[in-house]
Amino acid sequence: MKFLLGILFTVVVVIIGIFVVVTSGVINVGADQAHNPLVYNFLETARTRSIAHASEDIVVPDLEQAEMISSGGADYKDMCAGCHLSPGVESTDMSEGLYPQPPNFTNAQVVERYKTAAGAQQSFWAIKHGIMASGMPAWGASHDDDRMWAMVAFIRSLPDLDENQYTMLTTRIDDDMLNMSMNSDMMDMFDEGSGMAH
Numbered sequence: 001m002k003f004l005l006g007i008l009f010t011v012v013v014v015i016i017g018i019f020v021v022v023t024s025g026v027i028n029v030g031a032d033q034a035h036n037p038l039v040y041n042f043l044e045t046a047r048t049r050s051i052a053h054a055s056e057d058i059v060v061p062d063l064e065q066a067e068m069i070s071s072g073g074a075d076y077k078d079m080c081a082g083c084h085l086s087p088g089v090e091s092t093d094m095s096e097g098l099y100p101q102p103p104n105f106t107n108a109q110v111v112e113r114y115k116t117a118a119g120a121q122q123s124f125w126a127i128k129h130g131i132m133a134s135g136m137p138a139w140g141a142s143h144d145d146d147r148m149w150a151m152v153a154f155i156r157s158l159p160d161l162d163e164n165q166y167t168m169l170t171t172r173i174d175d176d177m178l179n180m181s182m183n184s185d186m187m188d189m190f191d192e193g194s195g196m197a198h
């Protein structure tokens with residue numbers, strides 16, 4: 001009985017202790033302050049295990065198709081490169097200021113992991129759901145699965161791209177450009193048409 005009371009007492013003291021520390025405000029939540037290694041490892045393990053567990057039943061499409069790789073490029077440039085970098089850009093204000101630091105997807109060693117089936121599932125899950133309290137947003141709120149798979153496919157080939165290839169693969173053909181080419185195509189049609197009439 002005394003033993004059980006002892007355990008109960010210890011538990012109550014620990015809970016009160018945690019409560020006092022948390023409410024006193026001494027925990028620093030600044031992003032310019034590193035966690036102590038114990039807390040960092042704890043959070044890292046929780047993140048890795050959580051993503052691996054949650055993503056294990058995701059069905060991976062064929063990520064090798066050229067069309068898939070190229071269609072993810074423009075989205076990557078617009079939405080991800082500011083944090084996850086691009087060829088020739090070694091850091092940005094956001095990549096430097098975030099804690100934990102966003103992984104650099106131009107680094108072949110970082111991306112190697114995504115080339116396995118499990119790695120593809122996990123990166124897709126992280127893109128779709130985001131990672132709580134890290135700065136990594138949940139893109140699934142505003143994008144369908146096909147667009148997010150295209151970004152996974154693009155990231156897997158990003159380390160192989162030089163700056164020019166990156167620019168080519170990430171330039172969005174916007175409405176103005178389409179209109180311009182439509183107009184010149186239509187002019188050609190008119191020219192051909194008038195040629196035939198003569």
Ligand code: HEC
Binds near residue numbers: 080136
């Ligand atoms: C505002 C910065 C920011 C933006 C924008 C951002 N990310 Fe992230 N991302 C992060 C951070 C920070 C992490 C690391 C989180 C961690 O380690 O807990 C991360 C993690 C990831 C991971 C998981 C990495 C791993 O192996 O665990 C993937 C995949 C990813 N991001 C893809 C993307 C894609 C694709 C986009 C664009 C659609 C994007 N991110 C946009 C900050 C960002």
